[in-house]
Amino acid sequence: MNQQIIQGVRFHPDQMEEGSYLCHINAFQHFTQLSFSKPITFFVGENGSGKSTLLQAMAIASHFNPEGGTRNYHFSTYQSNTNLNQAITLIKGSRKEKWGYYFRAESFYNVATMEEEYALERSEHYHQMSHGESFLTLIQKSPFAQWTYIKRKKR
Numbered sequence: 001m002n003q004q005i006i007q008g009v010r011f012h013p014d015q016m017e018e019g020s021y022l023c024h025i026n027a028f029q030h031f032t033q034l035s036f037s038k039p040i041t042f043f044v045g046e047n048g049s050g051k052s053t054l055l056q057a058m059a060i061a062s063h064f065n066p067e068g069g070t071r072n073y074h075f076s077t078y079q080s081n082t083n084l085n086q087a088i089t090l091i092k093g094s095r096k097e098k099w100g101y102y103f104r105a106e107s108f109y110n111v112a113t114m115e116e117e118y119a120l121e122r123s124e125h126y127h128q129m130s131h132g133e134s135f136l137t138l139i140q141k142s143p144f145a146q147w148t149y150i151k152r153k154k155r
Contacts, residue, residue: 112126
């Protein structure tokens, strides 16, 4: 049985705006459904092949801020998302996520700024770290990382 939270993505090409560059991305023209059956999925392809566009559309369809962060992050520094989220349907499994974070490296600076503003004194000071340190700190401090660590420790 597939235990994935998101089991796949169904594409609705007729929902894409006519003339949109999305209609010209080969990956979105040749199939109507993408299925996920493993805990981790890698999107690999050339620049411009739609990897980040699809991931962002999936994040928006999952109610995450297009620039990154948790579902509670509501800010915009630059409107760059497409309408692909309106042309997909996420196929969800019965298992529900307990926590989520859309990590988008290119907008992490803005997310780090909002993290400091939202969390006040509880926040890590991401701007005082290197990019690598701040990414690693965020991942290590996430509830998912803590849950995984506790689960592994009990074994």
